[in-house]
Amino acid sequence: MYKNEVYLGIDTSCYTTSVAAIDREGRLVGEARRILQVKQGGRGLQQSEMVFQHTRNLPDLMQELFTKPLKIVGIGVSARPRPLENSYMPAFLVGLGLARSLAAASEIPLHEISHQENHLEAGLWSAQGPDADRFLLLHASGGTTDLLAVEKRADGNYELTQAGGSKDLHAGQFIDRVGVALGLQFPAGPALERLAATADDCIEVPVAVRQGDVSLSGPATAALCKLESGADPAALAAGVQYALAETFVRMIRNVAAQKEIFDVLLVGGVASNSYIRSHLIEKLAKRRIRVWIPESRFSLDNAAGCAAYAFRQGESRYE
Known part of the structure; x- marks a missing residue:
């Protein structure tokens, strides 16, 4: 056979x-x-x-x-x-x-x-790129919030160097803490995205970015405080999505300018969020930063x- x-x-x-x-x-x-x-x-x-x-x-x-x-x-x-x-x-x-x-x-x-x-x-396999010797990789998931500078070696493999990321809470942990408080099943990413899509408003959640370093513990605490104060669940979910998307935009923008690298590949469970992807594409395009997106299931x-x-x-x- x-x-x-x-x-x-x-x-x-x-x-x-x-x-x-x-x-x-x-x-x-x-x-x-x-x-x-x-x-x-x-x-x-x-x-x-x-x-x-x-x-x-x-x-x-x-x-x-x-x-x-x-x-x-x-x-x-x-x-x-x-x-x-x-x-x-x-x-x-x-x-x-x-x-x-x-x-x-x-x-x-x-x-x-x-x-x-x-x-x-x-x-790289799913997005078919970037086909460049140097690019950025945003790996945002439950256990990782890293922005990495990727460089192709002579043997065709890649060297990964930390260029930015969270100093405390990871992006997925931020989503899960708020999601579980909202009564969503862990891991809460997909359910929070669906809940946010029903929102008529977006509650402001703070963003903390300094060059390539970001903090998510403060924004998570602020979001939980708003929930305890009676915030609308859907609007709060939308606010969490926006805060994460804007955090990624500012971090990538800062590192891209510093290192003069203008391609970024998005991977990880949090990076599969359709709202976050759209926000990054729109905002980073204004800085001529090209965003490469794999099919969601391969993110x-x-x-x-x-x-x-x-x-x-x-x-x-x-x-």
Whole structure:
């Protein structure tokens, strides 16, 4: 039986188990993902619970992915949160363990990257750019609010350098704290976006930006105080979205001017918010900063970036 040759991607992040397959033409031939379950009213999961759910989810997702005949020729996996020497989180060991086992048993190449690099690779693959030697990457999610300067190395891979970001609360934490207070299920991003879309007004929430550094704990506290004072839930949700969007605009604008880099790629769950995306495109265009946007599902946690990275590494051997 003919089997389509593919590169397998595996990502076991804090709140999503995901696998994906990209063929030797760079096309996605299948993916499967499952969001980890958080009890109603909860604000997160312990690492042990993440490991348990990933361990339970991966066999189901692999069976779902391999309902069609596929032959794995390379594997990419998220092995740690960030591309830093001491970056570590137990949740990623589940995906890494499966990837190492498959690679050893099948005698195929294994390519380890970080979860942040997985987002970068997924964004580049989906948005088809930026095709530049230098650009900015905004990674905004529940566990990260980073603005990174990205530089292409001679080997075709990328060097990521911190250029800005939050000094306290992350963007997703801001959304979740307000969202849970509003009675929304954790993680609250999608529900808060839907609630904001029904608003007739937008309650002002402060923005705190200094060059590339931002603070979100103060704005979050202010938003919660407004809720306690009887603020309209939908209008407050709209205010949170606006505050985050404007925070990102000012941070990117400042760093872009300082470093003379005028392309920015958006990735992460918070960066998948359609209002935030539109706000950034409109405001940054006035500064001639081009915004690159992957398809929303590839901005969220997914394994396509790992598969795309393995594809780039594998197919370079045949050039």
